[in-house]
Amino acid sequence: MLLKLKLEHFYSRYLLSLKLNNSDILDIFQGLQFLPLDKITFLKVQCFMNLVEAMFTQIKYTAFLYNDQVVWSGLEPEDMQVVYNYLVSTLLPAHLEKELHGGSIPRNSPSPFTTSHYGKFVTGPASVNEPNLIGKSPKVFINYSTKPVSLYLVVYRALSATICLFVDKKTSLLIDFFKSLDSFLGPQLTTLVSSVAEQCSKHVTVTPESCTKYLYFNKLNLAYKSTIHLDNRCYSNVLTTPEVLRIITDIYNDRNRLNEAGEIIIKTISDYWIVGKLSNLREFFVIIQQKSASIIEIDDEVKRLCEKQLKSIFFH
Incomplete structure (x- = not known):
């Protein structure tokens, strides 16, 4: 009976998220789209993500995306494959649509915690007025093929960059924790995104419709x-x-x-x-x-x- 309830809970939500009419070969591959960067910029991203994990010991793994392309991931490819598909097909499109329709903080408005940067949480608090936020961050299971580990997925976005933070499930996801994250991530991430964007602008390619x-x-x-x-x-x-x-x-x-x-x-x-x-x-x-x-x-x-x-x- 318990298994039946769990399956019903999962599939009743999962099946509604499938857009079979819009599916093609990419849905079969379920691949990762990586963003090529020069060595210096990539090392900046890697060092920043390592610093995040060192500063916040509750965070067990991290991932960094720019324009929905993977730059850095501390997860195994099979785990990142599932997280990436959830991000680009469900979570981020829903978040951006909500912003465009005025259901959240406007896209170019400052953070709800501070006016010094434009970073904001995708999963987590929308403002400082939410005292208990555990329900706002979904749980994910990492290393599922070996020994599954349950973690909270906290997603933070600044401009075109998205950071995934996989937080120990024992952590109390209260407003003070998110304030600390926001004050640390926001200013540094805004600067880092500028470096990544500058490198991407040097490698923009236009694909004519007539070419191979x-x-x-x-x-x-x-x-x-x-x-x-x-x-x-x-x-x-x-x-x-x-x-x-x-x-x-x-x-x-x-x-x-x-x-x-x-x-x-x-x-x-x-x-x-x-x-x-x-x-x-x-x-x-x-x-x-x-x-x-x-x-x-x-x-x-x-x-x-x-x-x-x-x-x-x-x-x-």
Whole structure:
């Protein structure tokens, strides 16, 4: 009976959060989108997150995201995979929508705790007038495949940066704890975000609709990279057709035929060439729309793209 109640509690909420009509290959991968940074900026982020854990011993793990891309995570990839999917598909979109509709503090207004920065809690207090806030921070289970550990997930956001703090469940999540976090995180994070944003502005790339598009997934670290998707909102914001996405999914489902390495090439009646490559637990899908191309020309284009985008990865 207890199991039945727990399952009902979980699935009654979880099933409503699924948007099956907007799902595509990214939902199958459940991958992590990483943000490439130069060494100095990355070390700044890493040192800051280490400092947070040292200053607040209640915090067992941390993660840092910028524009919904992972910069730093202290979790194992499998744990971060679940947290990341929850953040980008459920928690952060709901938070931003609430802000845009005036249900929370306006997006560019100062922190409710201080006027010296623009950081605010996504899970936790909306203002200083909430005395008991345990119910505002969800519980997560880390290291679930070995020895599950229950922690509170406290999410803090400043400008385009999001910090995840995994807090010991024995901690009393009262207003004083959040005030201390806010006063420490807010000013330093605002400065750090400026450094990250400056680096990102140097590497902005525009993807023309007519160019060759690709999707890459690495099963070893669960990383993905896509020029098919304008963001990680999946199906609602893609630069190709539903037919092409279905074919990519079919190729993915047929990858068992390739054993550890191989290649599948498909041409559609609408002159799309879809190439799927598998090697060393890495999957690479290329979409080319070229009416008069031969299979040799398509193969050459895929090789060129591999050399340009995946220089350190060799497909055998």
